[in-house]
Amino acid sequence: MSNAPQVPNLRQGKLEICHTVEQEWRSPFFFRDTQTFEMVAQYAAPELTRRQSIRVWDAGCAFGPEPYSLAMILRENMSQFLFRNVKIHATDIDASDFGKLSANGVYSETELGRIPREIFERYFIAHSPGRYQLVEEIRHAVLFQLHDLLSLQPVREDFGLIVCKNVLLDFAPEQRVEVVKMFHRALIEGGYFVTETTQKLPPGTEHLFRQVTGAAQLFRKVG
Ligand SMILES: C[S@@+](CC[C@H](N)C(=O)[O-])C[C@H]1O[C@@H](n2cnc3c(N)ncnc32)[C@H](O)[C@@H]1O
Numbered sequence: 320m321s322n323a324p325q326v327p328n329l330r331q332g333k334l335e336i337c338h339t340v341e342q343e344w345r346s347p348f349f350f351r352d353t354q355t356f357e358m359v360a361q362y363a364a365p366e367l368t369r370r371q372s373i374r375v376w377d378a379g380c381a382f383g384p385e386p387y388s389l390a391m392i393l394r395e396n397m398s399q400f401l402f403r404n405v406k407i408h409a410t411d412i413d414a415s416d417f418g419k420l421s422a423n424g425v426y427s428e429t430e431l432g433r434i435p436r437e438i439f440e441r442y443f444i445a446h447s448p449g450r451y452q453l454v455e456e457i458r459h460a461v462l463f464q465l466h467d468l469l470s471l472q473p474v475r476e477d478f479g480l481i482v483c484k485n486v487l488l489d490f491a492p493e494q495r496v497e498v499v500k501m502f503h504r505a506l507i508e509g510g511y512f513v514t515e516t517t518q519k520l521p522p523g524t525e526h527l528f529r530q531v532t533g534a535a536q537l538f539r540k541v542g
Pocket of ligand 1: 347348351378379380381382385410411412413466467468469483484485486489
């Protein structure tokens with residue numbers, strides 16, 4: 320029998336909703352880029368669970384769909400006991416939604432349209448007409464914080480995983496280099512960095528990471 324971790328099939332049972340290409344890129348939604356999440360679950364989660372405390376940085380998290388999706392994926396791949404040690408530091412330069420979101424994690428039906436049905440049923444409870452709330456276990460795993468990536472000061476330096484998706488593409492090439500170097504500093508030895516599938520490591524930073532799989536822009540810190 321295989322020892323491979325249980326990776327949920329994130330493409331099955333989705334509630335359907337239409338998005339234009341522009342919306343796909345600009346508007347965050349739950350379970351965006353499921354392939355990358357599957358790779359994080361398959362390669363990074365088993366390594367991360369070997370540690371006592373699991374710190375994740377979601378840099379440029381917008382109004383919460385990405386860090387909360389990540390929390391659900393990690394919970395799917397960990398026991399309740401191990402998941403208690405997970406903290407996802409979700410940061411963004413625009414903190415206008417943070418108070419409301421970190422306090423209650425309530426989203427409208429349309430914002431939740433891409434979530435696989437069995438995951439939706441496990442982690443959301445009805446809140447008010449057309450609105451659903453994330454269960455406390457997931458909400459408590461995510462800490463929202465205002466942070467400007469271009470300050471080049473990491474929020475901490477003990478992350479096992481850094482997620483930065485659909486953010487670097489708006490930066491100038493030299494800014495991307497500095498931000499990726501900052502991520503490298505902010506990772507523990509052997510920590511993981513993941514970005515969107517269309518984003519490559521900026522020139523001059525390739526030696527800092529090794530790509531873990533060709534199926535995602537998932538990298539492991541070297542050096
Ligand atoms: C297109 S959204 C991506 C959200 C999410 N990562 C995703 O892929 O679904 C880009 C996010 O980056 C944030 N952002 C832009 N410049 C930033 C900076 N200098 N520091 C931190 N966040 C920034 C924006 O506020 C926005 O929420």
